[in-house]
Amino acid sequence: MSRRFVALAVLAVWVVGIVWLYRRNTLRTPEQILAEAALRISPATFYYILEQNGSQVGAASSGIDTTTTMIVSTDFLRGAVPVGPDTLRLEARSEAKFTRGLRLKDLSVRATGDLAPLALRGVMREGDENTLLLTSKSEGERAITQEVIVSRALFVPTMAPLPLLLRRTPRVGDTAQVAIFDPISRRVQEVTMRIQADSLFLVADSAAFDSTSGRWEKAHQDSVRGWRITARNAPITAWVDASGRLLAASEPGGISLVRTTFEIAFENWRIGNPARPTRRVPAAARRPPAPPARRESSGSP
Numbered sequence: 001m002s003r004r005f006v007a008l009a010v011l012a013v014w015v016v017g018i019v020w021l022y023r024r025n026t027l028r029t030p031e032q033i034l035a036e037a038a039l040r041i042s043p044a045t046f047y048y049i050l051e052q053n054g055s056q057v058g059a060a061s062s063g064i065d066t067t068t069t070m071i072v073s074t075d076f077l078r079g080a081v082p083v084g085p086d087t088l089r090l091e092a093r094s095e096a097k098f099t100r101g102l103r104l105k106d107l108s109v110r111a112t113g114d115l116a117p118l119a120l121r122g123v124m125r126e127g128d129e130n131t132l133l134l135t136s137k138s139e140g141e142r143a144i145t146q147e148v149i150v151s152r153a154l155f156v157p158t159m160a161p162l163p164l165l166l167r168r169t170p171r172v173g174d175t176a177q178v179a180i181f182d183p184i185s186r187r188v189q190e191v192t193m194r195i196q197a198d199s200l201f202l203v204a205d206s207a208a209f210d211s212t213s214g215r216w217e218k219a220h221q222d223s224v225r226g227w228r229i230t231a232r233n234a235p236i237t238a239w240v241d242a243s244g245r246l247l248a249a250s251e252p253g254g255i256s257l258v259r260t261t262f263e264i265a266f267e268n269w270r271i272g273n274p275a276r277p278t279r280r281v282p283a284a285a286r287r288p289p290a291p292p293a294r295r296e297s298s299g300s301p
């Protein structure tokens with residue numbers, strides 16, 4: 001066998017490999033992209049301080065857990081949000097369950113506080129990945145069920161960046177089309193998410209109690225690379241890490257979320273805001289607060 005023949009054979013194998021790799025990375029179906037992204041999900045819970053104009057007005061947490069058959073996203077928020085001359089205390093919990101292929105199965109949202117208690121439950125119709133059966137119920141009202149039709153994979157807001165960040169190494173300019181369920185408007189919005197910029201963040205990863213101030217303070221911080229995610233007509237500016245999890249977010253009203261430790265977020269909020277009975281707002285005056293824009297430790301709220 002001549003050297004020329006061997007060289008040509010090696011070259012042919014190399015070309016075939018390049019073509020196969022190109023086709024694999026460019027001709028994947030949306031289902032394949034989601035399934036590959038789901039394999040890169042790591043269980044973790046992060047904590048956030050909710051601020052308005054530099055002052056803490058609440059605390060939040062966002063967690064993802066995985067099993068052999070399911071991916072579960074849980075979010076929690078507690079705060080006293082200024083709305084005009086008033087301050088509304090609220091507490092909201094949500095849970096969304098996905099298949100191992102990142103397809104939504106069902107979701108639930110519960111909100112209590114000065115506003116009328118609200119419960120939402122959404123279930124994807126069995127055998128139909130494009131129809132969400134959404135049931136909502138407010139205190140003193142009858143439950144209302146409606147069908148919401150979607151043409152692509154549906155996510156809750158905290159999970160929406162995952163398909164964009166986990167399909168490959170993030171790069172500025174990358175885009176992904178997703179459908180996002182907004183629990184405030186109870187609508188589904190199909191958006192094109194885009195990575196606009198990247199930057200380094202210093203995130204508190206441990207805290208120590210300061211007996212002088214009577215509050216928890218940052219003990220150590222770590223640098224985390226973040227990517228700025230935007231979508232057309234979206235009022236929120238969000239930064240996420242390489243795993244698609246929220247680092248910081250802000251909205252034009254001055255409300256922001258910043259990742260931190262459990263103690264700095266929840267314990268400092270508890271210290272500064274002892275439990276008080278909630279004040280029910282009259283029905284005529286009820287207005288849901290503007291959606292807060294969405295830093296790490298151990299513990300739970």
